[in-house]
Amino acid sequence: MNLLQIDICENEIFEQSPNLLSMLLIDRTLSSENSQVNIFWATNNYADLGVGYQYSDQITLEAITGKNEEVIKPRAVKSREMQQQRSREMAEVFTPSWICNKQNNLIDNTWFGRENVFNIEVDNPDGSHSWIPSDKKIIFPEGKTWYDYINENRLEITCGEAPYLVSRYDSVTGEPIPIERRIGLLDRKLRIVGENTQTSSEWLKAAQSAFMSVYGYEWQGDNLFLARESLLYTFIDYYKAKFGKKPQLKSLQNIASIISWNIWQMDGLKGVIPGSCHSVQQTVQDLFDSKVTIQECKGCQKGNIHKHNGTYCKIMDWNSNKTLTFISLLKKEK
Structure with a gap:
């Protein structure tokens, strides 16, 4: 080598x-x-x-x-x-x-x-x-x-x-x-x-x-x-x-x-596996009809790293030998 x-x-x-x-x-x-x-x-x-x-x-x-x-x-x-x-x-x-x-x-x-x-x-x-x-x-x-x-x-x-x-x-x-x-x-x-x-x-x-x-x-x-x-x-x-x-x-x-x-x-702007954020389709039933709505990822909508519905990435804390999400190290927005 x-x-x-x-x-x-x-x-x-x-x-x-x-x-x-x-x-x-x-x-x-x-x-x-x-x-x-x-x-x-x-x-x-x-x-x-x-x-x-x-x-x-x-x-x-x-x-x-x-x-x-x-x-x-x-x-x-x-x-x-x-x-x-x-x-x-x-x-x-x-x-x-x-x-x-x-x-x-x-x-x-x-x-x-x-x-x-x-x-x-x-x-x-x-x-x-x-x-x-x-x-x-x-x-x-x-x-x-x-x-x-x-x-x-x-x-x-x-x-x-x-x-x-x-x-x-x-x-x-x-x-x-x-x-x-x-x-x-x-x-x-x-x-x-x-x-x-x-x-x-x-x-x-x-x-x-x-x-x-x-x-x-x-x-x-x-x-x-x-x-x-x-x-x-x-x-x-x-x-x-x-x-x-x-x-x-x-x-x-x-x-x-x-x-x-x-x-x-990782997607560094979101803290998730790249491309894992997604839209969710919901069907709402009322008295006479049903309506299909599309719910976008709240984190993507608002630019809030703590609100994404994608898969948040895990890393290892070697001091405790336990896993944690990367975003858990970041301060939450007020």
Whole structure:
């Protein structure tokens, strides 16, 4: 496995463990202990491929493995025509890594109370932008520990391929980013984990906490799947960089399970599974006649995120190990 591989090979994951790949497709809101429901495409970009690739079809193992392993590709690898189509239809815009780095630095500047913690930003004379990674162990401010940092919750909204969380490659140019130069919020946490642990068991325990603390949601199923894949391979990258070997399958499955809860499919404006709001037909009978009325979703009518009749998305509160709806974290309108 090439650490700097951009387009991850689904067949490779499937051959190692079909269950592992299946975990990256599960929709935790709709699934139960006895039945797995997968995320769905939520885009018409693949409709020409036929049955199994329509807007509302679930993404199945068969649809993305075997001869179909190259169906889902990162935006940087997609054709220019498809990139433009997705921008027009879904306002899909991806952020270059230097901007992700700049904004992530603002978060860390506040948390650490100082600048240039993980890198120094560079504005080049030719108008390009870069950064110089810090090469010394990160020192924490008084009253805060490295464990406090890796447990700080972070959320990337409308995450696409999750470039703010992990930065295996620049999502605009497709240029691979070496592990020592990565700038994602999870990348930073895993760097801290590596600097403060010695054994594999210590690293795995701390890395699990780091993964539990990062969240992201996305409308389109293909982007969501790419984000989940990228988080899983980021785990592999950092473990291999630390210990010189790949993590065991049981460790991968544990992390994949966390990822499937924390990176989920959602309409961010409504807090529901995309397209799940609906109209309800009612028949009202009076003395002489019956009348059919159509009741629109109240949340959609009033723009109130707490009044939708769609399926509200569930996430995991890892502190209590209980599920809750995402909108339960939001203040209700008065």
